[in-house]
Amino acid sequence: MVPSGTRSPTVSVLHVLAPAPVGGLEAVVPGLTLGARGSAVEARVAAVIPPGELDHTFLAPFRNAGVEVFTIEVSRRGYLQERAEVARLCNRLRPDVVHTHGYRADVLDAAMARALGIPVVSTVHGFTGGDRRNRFYQWLQRHALRRFDAVVAVSRALVDDLAASGVPRERLHYVQNAWYPPGPPLDREAAGRAVGLAPHAFRVGWVGRLSAEKGPDILVEALSQLGDVPVTVSFVGAGPLRQSLENRAVALGVADRIRWHGLVPGAGRLLRAFDVFALTSRTEGTPVALFEAMAAEVPIVAAGVGGVPDVVSTGEALIIPPEDPRAVATALREVFRNRAAARRRACAARERLEREFGLALWLQRYEAVYRAVRRHSGSRTR
Numbered sequence: 001m002v003p004s005g006t007r008s009p010t011v012s013v014l015h016v017l018a019p020a021p022v023g024g025l026e027a028v029v030p031g032l033t034l035g036a037r038g039s040a041v042e043a044r045v046a047a048v049i050p051p052g053e054l055d056h057t058f059l060a061p062f063r064n065a066g067v068e069v070f071t072i073e074v075s076r077r078g079y080l081q082e083r084a085e086v087a088r089l090c091n092r093l094r095p096d097v098v099h100t101h102g103y104r105a106d107v108l109d110a111a112m113a114r115a116l117g118i119p120v121v122s123t124v125h126g127f128t129g130g131d132r133r134n135r136f137y138q139w140l141q142r143h144a145l146r147r148f149d150a151v152v153a154v155s156r157a158l159v160d161d162l163a164a165s166g167v168p169r170e171r172l173h174y175v176q177n178a179w180y181p182p183g184p185p186l187d188r189e190a191a192g193r194a195v196g197l198a199p200h201a202f203r204v205g206w207v208g209r210l211s212a213e214k215g216p217d218i219l220v221e222a223l224s225q226l227g228d229v230p231v232t233v234s235f236v237g238a239g240p241l242r243q244s245l246e247n248r249a250v251a252l253g254v255a256d257r258i259r260w261h262g263l264v265p266g267a268g269r270l271l272r273a274f275d276v277f278a279l280t281s282r283t284e285g286t287p288v289a290l291f292e293a294m295a296a297e298v299p300i301v302a303a304g305v306g307g308v309p310d311v312v313s314t315g316e317a318l319i320i321p322p323e324d325p326r327a328v329a330t331a332l333r334e335v336f337r338n339r340a341a342a343r344r345r346a347c348a349a350r351e352r353l354e355r356e357f358g359l360a361l362w363l364q365r366y367e368a369v370y371r372a373v374r375r376h377s378g379s380r381t382r
Contacts, residue, residue: 008040011370014093016086016109017101018048019058021263023209024125024154024177025101027288030061031180032099032366035359037066041367044068046089048082048104051075057265061182079108087112097121097370103141110148119149119373123175124158126285126306128213142166149373152366154285155307173369176310177286178362179353183269185296191273195261201232202336205274205298207267207289208281210239215280215303220245221325222280222332224252229336231257234274238263268292276335276342281305282322294353299342301331311357316349 015033019026033043044067049056051073062069072085086109090098098113099121100106110120122145127138142165145151152173153159159174186194197203208214216235223233235245235258242260249255264270268289271277277293277300284306291311293300300317302308309319318334320327335342 010040010042011097011367011374012042012044012093012095013097013099013370014044014046014090014095014113015099015101016046016048016105016113018104019056019102021057022265022267024285024288025123026058027180027182028123028125028177029101030182031178031359032363033067034061034065035180035363039363039367041363041370044070044093044095046070046072046086048072048074048086048109060265083108083112087116090116090118094118096374099123099370101125103137106148107137107140107144110144114147117377119377121150121152121369121373122148123152123154124162124285125154126158126283127161128211128283130212149376150369152369155310157306158285173365175362175365175369176307176357177288177291178359179291179295179357180359181295182266185269185272185292188272191270194270195234195236195259195264195273197232197234197259197273202230203274204231204233204276204278204332205236205271206233206278206280207236207271207292208279208287209237210235210241210245212241213281213283214239215282215323216241216245217248218280218303218323218325218328219278220249220252220254220258222328223249223254223257225326225329226332229333231332231336232259233257233278234259234261236261236264236267236270268296271296271298274298275339276301276332278328278332279303279308280322280328281308284308286311291353291357294349297346297350299335299346300349301328301335312349312352316345316352318345 015029036043074082090113098118100110106122113120146166150171151167152175154177159172163169206219210216249258271293277298279302281303286307302317303322304319305322318331320331
């Protein structure tokens with residue numbers, strides 16, 4: 001225990017990931033690094049990116065922010081080069097801990113740090129299922145996680161899932177995501193202009209990857225049951241289901257009530273453009289988009305999957321069963337018809353976000369994980 005008034009010794013952490021333009025882990029890593037400035041955690045970032053993408057969206061928050069970032073430019077299948085570059089970087093920096101994020105870094109890069117005697121930590125945000133190739137990658141990730149010094153799961157359901165996969169319980173840590181705001185949300189008028197929405201429609205916003213696990217098809221189906229509501233649905237995001245979703249919307253006769261905005265960096269700042277935020281996922285960890293809606297004080301309709309019930313209750317959102325378009329339609333209709341109750345829930349959600357999901361306690365929990373694996377590694381070496 002550190003005596004009162006004495007600063008804890010610094011622990012150096014290298015975060016390693018292959019970032020997408022947007023996503024959960026792409027929001028968590030800036031929080032862990034930028035939020036840790038001035039603390040006892042000295043954080044650096046190693047970002048594995050495709051060649052020629054030094055303007056990658058993920059890198060933008062770190063520019064002139066005082067966090068050292070190393071870019072490793074490799075092709076999509078440049079696995080050996082990536083492992084060699086990560087090993088060289090770890091050998092040069094000799095961090096106390098390497099913290100990997102995402103299946104690629106978990107499977108390829110953590111082993112390089114472990115071979116150098118550096119303890120490794122991973123944060124697992126969830127498993128999406130998907131096609132055979134994606135399920136194989138996730139099998140590799142689960143197998144790799146068994147050898148980590150610590151694995152952080154962002155929901156209680158994930159803790160049980162990982163334990164069932166063979167990750168020892170004593171190495172599992174339950175740490176929900178926290179809210180690290182990249183900037184204040186735009187007001188309703190400015191956000192509406194930014195996404196080109198009519199000022200008087202009832203606007204439903206959906207944000208995420210257009211893929212099966214996120215359930216955009218469930219919202220399209222629900223829209224066909226809302227003929228009595230003057231609703232427009234905005235899908236903010238890109239993904240493999242875009243064309244099939246458009247085709248289904250045409251078949252259901254609702255295509256003229258949907259706006260496809262594509263990938264929008266900083267989409268969380270635009271949420272006040274909407275009268276309600278819909279989360280229709282089939283599986284989730286602790287979704288950052290949910291925090292963004294809470295921060296924007298937008299009424300929420302959310303499927304009660306994964307870590308969602310640990311973030312919002314029926315006092316802060318309308319919680320619906322997963323894969324139930326009729327329930328989605330009923331909840332959206334309720335928001336439309338009872339705006340005052342929806343507003344009260346949205347205000348309560350904002351208050352809960354500030355009360356329970358602040359940055360300080362979250363960073364302290366991660367620091368405790370880092371210190372624990374460093375101590376264990378040191379005793380093991382001795």
